[in-house]
Amino acid sequence: MPVDSATFRTVLGQWPSGVCVVTTTGARGAHGMTASSFSSVSLDPPMVSVCLGNHLPSRMLLETAGKFAISFLGKDQAHVGRRFAGQHPEITDRFAGLDWTITPNGVPVLSDAVAWLDCRVAHAYPGGDHTIFVGAVTEAATQRVTSPLLFHSRTWGQVADPLPTAIHLTVDVAAGDPLAQALREAGARIRHDAGHAEFLVAADGTGLPSSAQVTAARRAGATVAGYVADAFDPAREPLVLATVEALAALGCDEVGLAEHPAGPASPLQVRRVLQDAIARVRPATLRVRLAGGHSLALVNALVAMKSGVSHFDTVAPGSPAAGLPLGDLLHLSRQLEVPGPIDPAEAVDGRDRLRPAQGLTSSPP
CATH class of the missing domain: 2.30.110.10 (Electron Transport, Fmn-binding Protein; Chain A)
Incomplete structure (x- = not known):
């Protein structure tokens, strides 16, 4: 019929x-x-x-x-x-x-x-x-x-992206902190380790590395990451996306988008930028460096995951750098059942060091 x-x-x-x-x-x-x-x-x-x-x-x-x-x-x-x-x-x-x-x-x-x-x-x-x-x-x-x-x-x-199958972390750790070795063994990358070359570029392309610089770093065996500063400023969105394309064209292995530490980005703006940036960086990897210490920090991390981002920069306890606390992101990933390279209960002695920031709670795994 x-x-x-x-x-x-x-x-x-x-x-x-x-x-x-x-x-x-x-x-x-x-x-x-x-x-x-x-x-x-x-x-x-x-x-x-x-x-x-x-x-x-x-x-x-x-x-x-x-x-x-x-x-x-x-x-x-x-x-x-x-x-x-x-x-x-x-x-x-x-x-x-x-x-x-x-x-x-x-x-x-x-x-x-x-x-x-x-x-x-x-x-x-x-x-x-x-x-x-x-x-x-x-x-x-x-x-x-x-x-x-x-x-x-x-x-x-619009396209609704699923959560990533896993997250990959680069962690800023205080110099001499024994936590760094535990994190390496757990599969995280330490930000200032040898083998990692990083260039920070303004949204308008100021400070863009030369092709020779990128080539030299790669020949030395380094993973080259080019970061765009203040990447989620709505007024600079076209400039940011053009700079993202320029970094990818130079042959960077990774292209990062850094949130301004003093001005929390709107989750909607994070979504808009990441949706367009993730298509522009291929075959390079897109990563984000989010700010911490504000109420939208984990919201923006979730938005990034839902936008197809699986590589994050975080800050370990005791590090002088500003950024998303490692413990906060681990807490979020556990709640979402998104595995990462680090199980704080097993990888780090002294679980308290990786607990989420005040106001967040998580039970031991």
């Missing part, structure tokens, strides 16, 4: 998809609509498909024009998706007020889309109440790196 359309639509709603705007041209100029029924078809030659309802004006326009373009939307463009889905009927010109670029094929693409494809219609197949258009890709571009906009269960959303 055939499945009724309401049930079918509900089931399909459980499958998350990306969101794109399909554009083409006609006698009245540019035309566009939001679609999630997009798929890649072939790599060689490059081909994609999009399915359009037979009742839609876009379907006839696209067939007549013989060409179309796809603009992939980012996490911050739900308003564009809603506009081209017709959810704002008061907007009569869907292109008004948005920046568009005309492709070599003569079709508009969103200027600040994550990426776009310019296509020539190669095939059109009947697909029930839809037409399946297969496009031969003639031009393509990636315009910015950010998380995608998703559509799931009739709701616009």
Whole structure:
């Protein structure tokens, strides 16, 4: 017995998809609509498909024009998706007020889309109440790196990252503290140990190491980490992300984002920066150096974990450095059941030294 359309639509709603705007041209100029029924078809030659309802004006326009373009939307463009889905009927010109670029094929693409494809219609197949258009890709571009906009269960959303499978720690320890050896044996890295080269760079790129410096450090066998200072200042977000890309391009093994010790960052800003930074640093490792001593410290650590970060810088008891206390992060990881290299009950004599800061409690493992 055939499945009724309401049930079918509900089931399909459980499958998350990306969101794109399909554009083409006609006698009245540019035309566009939001679609999630997009798929890649072939790599060689490059081909994609999009399915359009037979009742839609876009379907006839696209067939007549013989060409179309796809603009992939980012996490911050739900308003564009809603506009081209017709959810704002008061907007009569869907292109008004948005920046568009005309492709070599003569079709508009969103200027600040994550990426776009310019296509020539190669095939059109009947697909029930839809037409399946297969496009031969003639031009393509990636315009910015950010998380995608998703559509799931009739709701616009973003990627929700799971917790990391484990956390990896670099610990700042006071000089001569016997705790350092215990931490090394437990699998943590000690910040000022040999074999670890660190560069601190301003958000605007001031102090960026040269390629020769990075190469020399790596040849000496060091793990090279480039840190961006005050990385979660909203006013500097574009500069921070550009500096992140520059450090990755220099060949740093790790790129770190450091929170300003005197100005706690908003968890929302931490999330925004990390979502974009984690895509820009690959294949390097992204790590964070969060501030401690404020009420949002562990919130920001949790946000970092949920944003895909598994490498953290912490500060051991007795260290003169400012930062997230080691005991606090261990407490959080235990509560979340995220394993780390250190079990304070086994790795360190004197468990009291790694207890969370005042106001936090945890029972012995």
